[in-house]
Amino acid sequence: MSSPSHNKGLHSVEPLHPEVGAEIRGVDLASHLDRSTIDLLHTLWMKYLVLVFPDQSITDEQHICFGRKFGDLEEHPSRAHRSSLNKEIYRVSNVDETGNIIPSNETAWQYINLSWLWHTDSSFRKIPSKGSILHGIQTTKKGGHTRYANMYAAYEGLPKNKRKQIDNLWVIHDHDFIIKQSAELSNKPDKGDYEALPPVRHPLVQIHPITGRRSLFLSPHTMVGIEGMADMKGRDLLDELIVHTVNPKYVYTHVWTNDDVLMWDNRCTMHSVEPFDNLNIRRVMHRVTLVGENYPIPARQNK
Ligand code: OGA
Ligand code: MN
Numbered sequence: 001m002s003s004p005s006h007n008k009g010l011h012s013v014e015p016l017h018p019e020v021g022a023e024i025r026g027v028d029l030a031s032h033l034d035r036s037t038i039d040l041l042h043t044l045w046m047k048y049l050v051l052v053f054p055d056q057s058i059t060d061e062q063h064i065c066f067g068r069k070f071g072d073l074e075e076h077p078s079r080a081h082r083s084s085l086n087k088e089i090y091r092v093s094n095v096d097e098t099g100n101i102i103p104s105n106e107t108a109w110q111y112i113n114l115s116w117l118w119h120t121d122s123s124f125r126k127i128p129s130k131g132s133i134l135h136g137i138q139t140t141k142k143g144g145h146t147r148y149a150n151m152y153a154a155y156e157g158l159p160k161n162k163r164k165q166i167d168n169l170w171v172i173h174d175h176d177f178i179i180k181q182s183a184e185l186s187n188k189p190d191k192g193d194y195e196a197l198p199p200v201r202h203p204l205v206q207i208h209p210i211t212g213r214r215s216l217f218l219s220p221h222t223m224v225g226i227e228g229m230a231d232m233k234g235r236d237l238l239d240e241l242i243v244h245t246v247n248p249k250y251v252y253t254h255v256w257t258n259d260d261v262l263m264w265d266n267r268c269t270m271h272s273v274e275p276f277d278n279l280n281i282r283r284v285m286h287r288v289t290l291v292g293e294n295y296p297i298p299a300r301q302n303k
Helices: 035-048 060-068 107-116 151-156 160-166 175-180 231-245
Strands: 005-007 011-015 022-025 050-053 090-093 131-138 146-150 170-173 200-203 205-207 214-216 223-226 251-254 261-265 269-273 284-290
Touching: 011 035, 022 035, 035 050, 035 261, 050 251, 060 131, 060 284, 090 107, 107 175, 107 269, 146 151, 151 214, 151 231, 200 205, 223 231, 261 269
Parallel strands: 022 050
Antiparallel strands: 005 011, 011 022, 050 261, 090 284, 131 261, 131 284, 146 251, 146 269, 170 200, 170 223, 205 214
């Protein structure tokens, strides 16, 4: 691992894993950041995929303001998880807005539990999110770590014949598939209050619009199957790719400290939360989600 380097005296940048993640110090996300600082952060973001900013005690409004420097913000389709004060804030939390741990038989608790599965944010949208910025407000070190996989490296690590086999495949993604993966949620009449989202199709191998690099686009919690392939065959291939990708050589695991802010690129990473005792431990995270700007670019156009 390389030692900290310095850029323009503004930031110290320390890689956290050989493939993904860097810690950035010396920047105050609550302050007015000029264009050159934002451009520099953007360059670092494209290089490291996940940026970790420690010691950022920001308000939701400052969080939103920082997010907007990188583009428009989504409103999460789960209405129950939007902050009542700021609709751009998605509350990834087992604690309700009055500070109580949500009972485990409630839909809101069960939906959040699904972030323990590997996924990519907003893969259920026609244009998935570009990136997410998550503020750890109340965190724990007893589990609840967040894992990030580098999907460029995972793609590049596949044998050549496998890359050729998958380069022009398309995957069906569906928000309803998330709910199907929770036995409790599937069996309930109240599955929650979500915006209507029809299934969508995304290329399995995509070209990043900024870096031009190829990466796998996997989101196990929304992937129904591969277009034009028998269900079982499609699932088997996706499962094989997931197992390949979650190898520690492609994955950085973040152990949270309160007021860490993490910013990741959804076009070339996927993530999951490690289980923790969510019946007893409070974990409050606020997220803003950057709207994707373009349809994902397929690695091969001949489809
Ligand atoms: C998210 C998510 C990560 C976490 O915010 O997109 O999946 O650490 N949660 O809670
Ligand atoms: Mn997520």
